[in-house]
Amino acid sequence: MDEYSLGMIESRFADIVWENAPLSTSSLIRLCEKELGWKRTTSYTVLKKFIARGIFENQHGTVAVLITRQEFYARQSTQYVDRSFGGSLPSFLAAFTSKNQLSEHEIQEIEQIIKKNH
Numbered sequence: 725m726d727e728y729s730l731g732m733i734e735s736r737f738a739d740i741v742w743e744n745a746p747l748s749t750s751s752l753i754r755l756c757e758k759e760l761g762w763k764r765t766t767s768y769t770v771l772k773k774f775i776a777r778g779i780f781e782n783q784h785g786t787v788a789v790l791i792t793r794q795e796f797y798a799r800q801s802t803q804y805v806d807r808s809f810g811g812s813l814p815s816f817l818a819a820f821t822s823k824n825q826l827s828e829h830e831i832q833e834i835e836q837i838i839k840k841n842h
Contacts, residue, residue, distance in 0.1 A: 730800075736760060737770050741780055742793045749785050 730738060740755050741747070747755075749771075756767040771787065774780040779791050791799070809815040826834075 733760070734770065734773075737767075738774065738779070738793070738796075741774070741787060742789060745780070746786050746788045749782060749787055752787050 740759060753764050753767050756762040775782060781788050781790050805811060805813055805816045
């Protein structure tokens, strides 16, 4: 499994942590039961997977974030472009825009991002 790839259910779990961290494991268990319908064991199993991937940590019963949501998705995007387009952002944009017309506003936003990060 890719280090920065999440399924739909994992994404929902991660969002619960990102939105509420730091939080106690008991609070996380209650939230997962309420939001996802999970049992305690399922929540602990999924949490252990995130801990093993270095995304969250559990220190003395407190779950904390090691990688923010924004950083996670930035790394996920980079991983996807590297794997699928040989690391070429222009190749990714060419493929994306061949099926998705960008609006003038989106083009301006992309230009601003490029100028800001140049």
